[in-house]
Amino acid sequence: MAETVFARPQALADVSTHYCPGCTHGLIHRLVAEVLDELGVRERTVGIAPVGCAVLAYNYFNTDFHEAAHGRAPAVATGIKRARPDLIVFAYQGDGDLASIGMAEIIHCANRGEKVTVVFVNNAIYGMTGGQMAPTTMPGQVATTCQLGRDVELAGHPIRVAELISTLRTPAFVARATVHNPLVAVHAKEMLRRAFRYQVEGACFSLVEVLSTCPTNWGVPPVEAMTWLEKNMLPYYPVGIFKTPESGSREPKPLEV
Amino acid sequence: MPVGTIYSCTETETGGNQSENRMTKKLMKGSEAIGEAAVQAGCKLFFGYPITPQNEIPEYLSARLPAIGGAFVQAESEVAASNMIYGAAGAGERVMTSSSSPGVSLMAEGISYLAGSELPVVIVNIMRAGPGLGGILPSQADYFQATKGLAHGDFRVLVLAPWSIQEAADLVQDAFDLADYYRNPVMILGDGLIGQMMEPVEFREGRKPIKDLPPKTWATTGCKGDRPTNVINSLFLDPAELEQHNIRLTKKFKTIERDEVRFETYGTDANYDVLIVAYGTVARVCSTAMDELREEGIGVAMVRPISLFPFPYEAVRTAAEKARSVLVVELSAGQMIEDVQLALARSRPVHFLNRMGGMLVSPDEAVAKVKAIVDGSSEEVHHG
Numbered sequence: 001m002a003e004t005v006f007a008r009p010q011a012l013a014d015v016s017t018h019y020c021p022g023c024t025h026g027l028i029h030r031l032v033a034e035v036l037d038e039l040g041v042r043e044r045t046v047g048i049a050p051v052g053c054a055v056l057a058y059n060y061f062n063t064d065f066h067e068a069a070h071g072r073a074p075a076v077a078t079g080i081k082r083a084r085p086d087l088i089v090f091a092y093q094g095d096g097d098l099a100s101i102g103m104a105e106i107i108h109c110a111n112r113g114e115k116v117t118v119v120f121v122n123n124a125i126y127g128m129t130g131g132q133m134a135p136t137t138m139p140g141q142v143a144t145t146c147q148l149g150r151d152v153e154l155a156g157h158p159i160r161v162a163e164l165i166s167t168l169r170t171p172a173f174v175a176r177a178t179v180h181n182p183l184v185a186v187h188a189k190e191m192l193r194r195a196f197r198y199q200v201e202g203a204c205f206s207l208v209e210v211l212s213t214c215p216t217n218w219g220v221p222p223v224e225a226m227t228w229l230e231k232n233m234l235p236y237y238p239v240g241i242f243k244t245p246e247s248g249s250r251e252p253k254p255l256e257v
Numbered sequence: 258m259p260v261g262t263i264y265s266c267t268e269t270e271t272g273g274n275q276s277e278n279r280m281t282k283k284l285m286k287g288s289e290a291i292g293e294a295a296v297q298a299g300c301k302l303f304f305g306y307p308i309t310p311q312n313e314i315p316e317y318l319s320a321r322l323p324a325i326g327g328a329f330v331q332a333e334s335e336v337a338a339s340n341m342i343y344g345a346a347g348a349g350e351r352v353m354t355s356s357s358s359p360g361v362s363l364m365a366e367g368i369s370y371l372a373g374s375e376l377p378v379v380i381v382n383i384m385r386a387g388p389g390l391g392g393i394l395p396s397q398a399d400y401f402q403a404t405k406g407l408a409h410g411d412f413r414v415l416v417l418a419p420w421s422i423q424e425a426a427d428l429v430q431d432a433f434d435l436a437d438y439y440r441n442p443v444m445i446l447g448d449g450l451i452g453q454m455m456e457p458v459e460f461r462e463g464r465k466p467i468k469d470l471p472p473k474t475w476a477t478t479g480c481k482g483d484r485p486t487n488v489i490n491s492l493f494l495d496p497a498e499l500e501q502h503n504i505r506l507t508k509k510f511k512t513i514e515r516d517e518v519r520f521e522t523y524g525t526d527a528n529y530d531v532l533i534v535a536y537g538t539v540a541r542v543c544s545t546a547m548d549e550l551r552e553e554g555i556g557v558a559m560v561r562p563i564s565l566f567p568f569p570y571e572a573v574r575t576a577a578e579k580a581r582s583v584l585v586v587e588l589s590a591g592q593m594i595e596d597v598q599l600a601l602a603r604s605r606p607v608h609f610l611n612r613m614g615g616m617l618v619s620p621d622e623a624v625a626k627v628k629a630i631v632d633g634s635s636e637e638v639h640h641g
Contacts, residue, residue, distance in 0.1 A: 062480070064477040064486050065490075067488070067489060069340060076347075078304075078341050079340070079348070081344075105340070
């Protein structure tokens with residue numbers, strides 16, 4: 001009798017997505033869905049879709065979903081989780097959504113220690129609106145609103161969200177991962193698994209930043225986009241775990257005289 | 258501790274019977290009565306941001322809600338608060354927020370999404386004077402905002418305006434039922450006086466909902482077994498689909514306009530020359546003026562809109578038929594007056610008395626204005 005070794009996760013809807021060729025949103029959706037299945041929480045999960053390329057995520061997951069206003073997914077997540085602490089609540093957000101218009105909401109959601117999980121997809125550009133500069137756009141990177149490349153004198157440097165959130169004293173799990181090849185995608189899934197597990201255990205807020213591609217708006221073919229990410233983004237956005245609830249606070253040490 | 262007020266204050270029982278529906282009268286500040294009314298209506302969650310003059314509502318609930326197994330969250334902003342109630346309402350729980358004028362402007366985003374996604378919430382706006390940072394004293398300058406243009410997109414919220422602390426408590430409880438029934442935000446529109454005054458309040462025990470409320474089968478509670486996924490959403494990329502959604506919402510607002518008009522009339526059984534139209538605490542000032550005027554033999558009556566959306570057009574039109582002139586009194590530059598003019602369709606001259614900036618209309622000013630209308634020295638308001 002044949003044994004199933006690979007199948008669509010139950011938490012992933014059986015539909016085609018609207019994502020461009022070479023975009024890694026679909027892959028990240030799948031990793032999240034696999035983790036929800038493996039933890040056995042699909043039937044009590046509520047996802048929150050952002051405004052951005054993943055705006056239609058509610059069509060792609062086989063879980064209850066709530067479509068948020070731009071940047072407000074962590075506030076919506078707070079409302080759902082406080083109303084129903086038994087639910088597993090995750091926000092799925094892009095870089096414009098989370099790191100620009102929604103910066104206040106993500107910082108305070110993390111700082112309150114809301115027991116929710118945030119999947120933060122960073123592809124260094126606004127995708128849905130057509131390739132404008134994001135808070136995470138790389139120095140010198142060309143975008144439709146910085147056509148000569150991002151000028152750090154005028155636009156500042158790209159925001160490292162995982163590092164920023166990990167400075168908060170409130171216990172949390174904060175990690176960065178990437179999915180530009182199968183090996184690193186396995187690591188990304190492990191980070192997502194740990195993030196959701198902390199929530200299932202009621203331990204803490206969790207955020208996984210996942211580096212992602214945008215061949216369409218970067219203006220490079222899909223395969224080259226993977227290389228572009230590795231060469232340009234990875235050195236500035238290192239992968240790894242930045243904070244765990246066990247790692248304690250990052251208070252400055254007293255001066256030794 | 259603010260929550261202590263309700264328990265430590267003087268309590269008097271009225272009626273004297275010990276049946277299930279006995280009413281307990283308590284002396285309460287308006288803001289605390291609003292908070293307690295919400296709890297008694299089954300509100301489990303409050304999300305809000307501090308702003309004067311309504312801080313006693315969140316302060317009261319910050320202690321009260323955790324005590325009953327609910328949750329209170331002080332949000333990072335009114336923008337966040339309006340999106341937190343959006344999440345909590347989507348999960349099917351009774352939820353409230355409160356704010357004052359500039360804060361309500363910031364909540365516009367969340368309120369539009371709530372209306373678009375058809376979620377029930379109760380929003381309390383204790384109005385202060387504007388525009389901009391304005392002042393912290395009582396005002397009715399947000400009538401247009403509340404009834405006509407609260408945020409982007411075609412939608413309305415039911416707006417209820419109390420004139421006493423008792424009525425504020427009753428309307429808050431009704432607001433939760435109306436919000437659930439229509440799956441739409443309901444706003445309690447008060448002013449600083451409603452928030453700050455102390456008056457005796459009765460809470461009915463064993464209160465029944467005023468509507469037959471269906472179960473919230475649409476809520477995001479997890480898709481167990483074969484139940485299809487529930488999605489809370491206001492996005493319709495297909496214009497034909499969105500138009501159908503708009504048509505459905507419009508029908509709902511028409512139903513509200515037909516079925517949810519609330520108002521009271523005063524002195525309309527007698528003969529009168531002048532009909533006053535005023536709402537909220539201004540109507541109370543006008544009722545004091547009416548007593549004085551009627552003692553002097555001047556015929557005056559009043560229509561007090563309680564629901565501002567839907568506006569009691571028919572009640573104003575009918576009551577005005579017996580009057581020679583209509584006087585609108587507001588704490589604004591003239592906002593509700595446009596609805597009164599719409600109701601009257603130029604059939605009666607309309608006069609206007611107002612104060613702004615946090616200044617109040619006094620009974621003496623109202624008396625003088627009515628006398629001026631009667632003796633012909635008041636000029637009517639012309640528009641267009």
